[in-house]
Amino acid sequence: MVRAGAAPTPVTYVSVLSACGKGRDLLLGVQVHKRVVESGVLSDLKVDSALVGMYAECADIDSAWRLFEEMEVRNVVCWTSLVSGLARLGQVDRARELFDGMPERDAVSWTAMIDGYVHAARFREALEMFREMQYNNVMADEFTMVSVITACAQLGALEIGEWVRAYMSRQGIRMDLFVGNALIDMYSKCGSVERALDVFNGMHSRDKFTWTAIILGLAVNCHGEEAIDMFHRMIRVSEVPDEVTFIGVLTACTHAGLVDKGKEFFHSMTETYKIAPNVEHYGCIVDLLGRAGKIMEALETIDQMPMTPNSTILGTLLAACRVHGNSEIGESVAERLLALDPENSTAYILLSNMYAKANRWEDVRQLRQAIMEKGIKKEPGCSLIQMNGMIREFVAGDRSHPMSNEIYSKLENIIADLRNVGYFPDVTEVFIEVAEEEKQKVIYWHSEKLAIAFALLSSEPNTVIRIVKNLRMCLDCHNAIKLISRLYGREIVVRDRTRFHHFRHGLCSCKDSW
DNA sequence: CTAGGGTTAG
The missing domain is CATH 1.25.40 (Serine Threonine Protein Phosphatase 5, Tetratricopeptide repeat)
Structure with missing residues (x-):
């Protein structure tokens, strides 16, 4: 355009700066900035905002700040650019400070902040922000929902996720491609393959993310064969897999014990799809x-x-x-x-x-x-469980819960019941060097056992108990939970660091190898 | 017509 001699207008600059930001091209962005200055365009709110946004997106927060402070008139857009830029650089607390000082906040600013917490892995704060957003009567939209659903996914918070869906239909927020993909991931990460498949089947359009999400979901939930079927379906509809899709496919082979198939996929990934393995x-x-x-x-x-x-x-x-x-x-x-x-x-x-x-x-x-x-x-073992809309966290040996005494005595009862049907504590995986009797206490107080005792105390009979654990489950917990599922007639789903365990009728979906 | 927020692994 410049070579052709056409004079750029503010609209041109805004568009080009947006492109520089999205393309993370700081060098070009700086050149455009120079041109803007040289062209003598007087301060234009949109151009200035686009400049702040470009620097923020290109991770040059100092320049973004400087320009922001020089602006005579600021609006919610440039504030949000800065908040989002800070959050993306991992400076969430600084972003929050700025956010709290904003003269006006709309759905975009709230979503930027919520998403900032999600990317900082501070999921509970993300949900807290969403609650505050509603309290402030700001209408959420599809973008907001994606961030909130992602937070639920990471927390394994199915109840809240379901509430979010109801909220969406109440508010008339439609399920677009992004929301659908996020929902598939959320249900998968909450151990509910059925619901993930429901969403998948109900989607009008699907993209690479949709297929990858369902493949991964099936794979980690012990449906390896179905995950592989999905991959073939994906290829049949000409969707192009990427490196993450293959993580899903290979994970499926691992969990299903399909060694030769796994090797074949690894081979076709490099040969057919030209993806370099990482x-x-x-x-x-x-x-x-x-x-x-x-x-x-x-x-x-x-x-x-x-x-x-x-x-x-x-x-x-x-x-x-x-x-x-x-x-x-x-x-x-x-x-x-x-x-x-x-x-x-x-x-x-x-x-x-x-x-x-x-x-x-x-x-x-x-x-x-x-x-x-x-x-x-x-690393201390830690289990999350949500019950009646609240997320509870249990750390091994934890006594901080208000119901602590009840939980520990419930746990004692459970263990007595288990011993009656032949359970004997297996302390071979106890890490610390203490007396044998102490070791038994150590494993009794593992976080997932505490969480289950709490769940049995405070949930309706026959409801599924869902737990998210930060580490691999120990052998003893695995044995104990199998028995609990039979004795108390409960389905128990534990998400471990890498996969799911679905306990039912005394058996686990992982077939005892994990 | 033009500026800010969204999805998959580790």
Whole structure:
């Protein structure tokens, strides 16, 4: 346009600056900024806002601030640009300060703030903000709902998610593609495949995200074969898969134990779809081989992949060594893992569990002593559960809950009931070095057991109990929850760090390998 | 006509 000699107008600048922001092209943005100044366009609210927005989107917050402060007239748009820019850079608290000082806030500003909390993984604050938004009588729209639904997904907050759906239909907020995709993810992350499929089946249009969401949802909820069917359907309707889609497909193969299929997909991903595998894809393959007991092949995969192994992938292999009692390779993998990350508590835990499985109690003892001496701290176990619209958090050994006494005595009753049907506490995975009796207390007080005791106290009979746990469940909790599901006739769904466990009638969907 | 907010893994 410039070369053709046509004079840009403010409208041109606004459009071009928006493009620079969305394309994260700061260099070009700065050039356009210069042109704006040279062209002598007097301060124009929209151009100035576009400039602030461009700098904010290109992560140059200082320039954005400076321009913002120089503006003589500001409106809600440039305020929101700055709030959103700060939030995206991870400075949520600074964003919140600015947000609180805004002279006027609309749905966009509220959504920017809610989404800021979501991206900072502060989901409860995101929901709190949404509540405040309603309190302030600002109408939410599809954008708001996506952020709120995402927060529910991460929290495993199905009740709130369902409330959000009802709210949407009350408010006449329609379910567009983004909302639909977010809902599929939310239901999947809450362990409800049925509802995820309902949304999926009811969608008028679908994109790559839709298919990827349902594939992942099916995969982590132990519906591996159906996830793979979905992938074939996706290809049939000519949707192009990306690297995340393949994470889903490979995860499906892992959880369904389909080793050869997994290898085939890995191959077609590179050959047919020309997607370069990243370390997570290799991680899926290592997991796939490792779970199937092909430890050597898994090790070779790590040694032959084009990138240096990170601690996650070594941890995956170590976990496989534990499951299959291969302490020879396990020890060398643990060594590599600890060389990479000496404070890695996962390495110690897996190594200790592996020794325990091999009945190498002297090694277990020495390891535990080393852990104590080095002061290695295990990440505290933590379970979320929501009940009657409230999200409760339980940490192992937690006594902070107002119903604490009742919960602990309920737990004692549960354990007595379990013992009557043959349960015996399995303390082999207890990490700390204490007397045998203490170890039993330690596992009784694991966060998921506390959460279940609370749930049995405060929920209607026959309702599904849903728990989100930050770590992998221990063997004892897994055993205990299987029995609880039978004894109390409850379906219990636990979302663990990587997958779901659906407990029903004394059995778990993971078929005891996780 | 033009400025701000939304989805998938790890």
